[in-house]
Amino acid sequence: MLLDGKTAVITGAGRGIGRAIALAFAREGCDIAVAARSESEIEETRRLAAETGRRVVSVRCDVADLASVTAMAQAVLAELGRVDILVNNAGYGRFRPFVELTDEEFTRTIDVNLTGAFRCIKAFLPGMMAQKSGRIINVSSVSGLKAIDRQSAYCASKHGLNGLSKTLALELRPHGIAVHALCPGGVTTRLSEEEMPDRDKTDWMMPEDIAHVALFLASMGPRATTDVIHVRRFGGEPL
Numbered sequence: 001m002l003l004d005g006k007t008a009v010i011t012g013a014g015r016g017i018g019r020a021i022a023l024a025f026a027r028e029g030c031d032i033a034v035a036a037r038s039e040s041e042i043e044e045t046r047r048l049a050a051e052t053g054r055r056v057v058s059v060r061c062d063v064a065d066l067a068s069v070t071a072m073a074q075a076v077l078a079e080l081g082r083v084d085i086l087v088n089n090a091g092y093g094r095f096r097p098f099v100e101l102t103d104e105e106f107t108r109t110i111d112v113n114l115t116g117a118f119r120c121i122k123a124f125l126p127g128m129m130a131q132k133s134g135r136i137i138n139v140s141s142v143s144g145l146k147a148i149d150r151q152s153a154y155c156a157s158k159h160g161l162n163g164l165s166k167t168l169a170l171e172l173r174p175h176g177i178a179v180h181a182l183c184p185g186g187v188t189t190r191l192s193e194e195e196m197p198d199r200d201k202t203d204w205m206m207p208e209d210i211a212h213v214a215l216f217l218a219s220m221g222p223r224a225t226t227d228v229i230h231v232r233r234f235g236g237e238p239l
């Protein structure tokens with residue numbers, strides 16, 4: 001199995017892309033911790049992942065709250081002992097014209113998508129540095145690579161996440177820690193359904209398509225890495 005003996009934390013794992021990544025990792029032999037705010041959703045992910053026979057813990061966490069992230073990391077490390085892979089997947093978006101965007105919506109988007117990842121990396125980095133190995137997968141977006149109408153806050157947060165990822169890939173290289181920005185195009189999830197209800201999604205990707213790429217990143221060998229990876233709908237436009 002690709003991740004036999006490894007441990008991973010996946011944020012935003014209660015549904016959508018995060019749940020698919022959690023299940024894919026567990027099926028490949030990884031012990032996992034799943035985190036999000038909705039207890040019932042992370043508990044369902046925990047139940048599904050536990051069917052693989054792997055150790056699975058669910059921890060409630062709001063990545064927009066530093067104390068909550070600190071408590072989550074303590075609980076995860078107490079349960080799993082060490083963390084090899086951190087997947088920063090928790091995400092939020094309000095897609096609307098810039099003139100209608102409120103201060104609260106803009107600030108929250110940055111706080112969850114960018115600062116949330118920063119907080120989780122800070123929480124797990126000391127352990128990765130001590131063990132001189134680790135892998136951080138930041139679930140970004142095609143919105144981190146180009147301008148998209150009605151997504152000014154979301155694009156700003158994901159461009160920021162890509163900048164953070166690339167800089168950390170450089171800074172953490174001497175510590176044996178790899179950092180990836182995974183940038184999907186359209187995926188059918190609650191987020192895309194709520195924010196883009198009018199779009200025809202018949203050929204959009206499924207969460208499992210992104211989980212497949214996350215698994216590829218998580219299982220790369222020690223001699224090769226990739227920094228920013230763009231995954232698009234087959235029918236979508238190349239960058």
Ligand SMILES: NC(=O)c1ccc[n+]([C@@H]2O[C@H](COP(=O)([O-])OP(=O)(O)OC[C@H]3O[C@@H](n4cnc5c(N)ncnc54)[C@H](OP(=O)(O)O)[C@@H]3O)[C@@H](O)[C@H]2O)c1
Nearest residue numbers: 012014016017036037038062063090091141186187189191
């Ligand atoms: N769907 C797409 O087309 C698409 C494309 C590119 C990138 N992405 C990215 O993929 C990631 C997953 O999104 P998704 O499409 O799978 O959306 P989703 O189905 O709405 O899932 C989002 C997950 O993030 C969690 N979350 C949201 N705010 C959180 C917070 N403050 N603290 C902790 N967890 C939080 C949610 O749980 P709670 O609400 O219970 O906390 C949920 O588990 C996001 O980073 C998104 O930007 C999505």
